Amino acid sequence: MSELSRIVGMSAPSVSERVRRLEAIGVIRGFTLDVDTRPLGYQVRAMVRIRPLPGKLHLVEKLIQERPEFIECDKITGDDPFLVRLVVHSIEEMDDVLEALSEHAVTSTAVIKGTSVKRRLPPL
Amino acid sequence: MSELSRIVGMSAPSVSERVRRLEAIGVIRGFTLDVDTRPLGYQVRAMVRIRPLPGKLHLVEKLIQERPEFIECDKITGDDPFLVRLVVHSIEEMDDVLEALSEHAVTSTAVIKGTSVKRRLPPL
DNA sequence: TCTGAAAATTCCAGGCT
C-alpha cells in the first residue's frame, strides 16, 4: 500500500481505502502467488479437451474437480464440453491421470511446448 | 507474513526469510491480484485455437502478443500451434479481434460458458 | 531459527473540501 501510494501520489490511507472498496465490490477477488511448479517436479503441462460419454457429464466434471493435477477447467461450447489445464511430473503420470477418465470420456491432449503470453490483464 | 507465522507456528522473521528464499530460487515468481474482469465490462471469454497459414507462424505469434484482449497464449502440440484465452466486451468485439487475424491464420473458437475449476495449485 | 529493539507501515479517528 505504501509503495502504491508513492506511485499514484496519494496518501496511504486513501489508497488502502480504494483497494478495500475494490475488494468489497468484487473487482479484486483476492491476492495470490504466482508459483512456478517446475522446480516442484511438475515438468509436463498439457491442455486437454474432454468429451464425456453420453450421460456421464456430471460424473466427469466431478472427477476433474477431484483430481488435483487438473489445475483449471473451463466449460466451453463445441464438441468437447471441458477444456482443462493439466500438470504432471512425467508423461507416464499424464497417461495415468487420463486413463482414470477413459471409461467415462474421450480426451484430446495437447502438450504445452511453451508460453507466448503469460496470464495478463486486458486494458482497463 | 505475521499471519503466516501464526498459522505455521514460526517467528515472523523466519517465515519472512523462507518466503524470500522461495522468491530467490524462483518457486515464487511474484505476488499478484486475482481480478474479476466482468465488472470492468469484459463480459465474454473464449478459448481460441489458432493455426497460422504457412510461413506466418512468427507473424501470428507477434500479433497475438500485441493484442491485449489475448490474455494468455500457450504453444501446444497438435494441428493448432497456439491456444489463447480471449476476453472481450461483446461477441461483436470478439469478431473484430479474430477478424484481424483472418488473413494470416485459421481460428477455432469456443466460448467459455462457465468454470468448473478455478486456477489452483497441484499438490505440493 | 530465535529474540529483542529499531524502523516502517498500517490502522483509526477526526476534519477538510
Added chain:
DNA sequence: AGCCTGGAATTTTCAGA
C-alpha cells in the same frame, strides 16, 4: 463521496546468538 493529517497499534526489518 473521497481525501488528508496525526497519533496509536501492528508489522517488518535488522542485528546478534
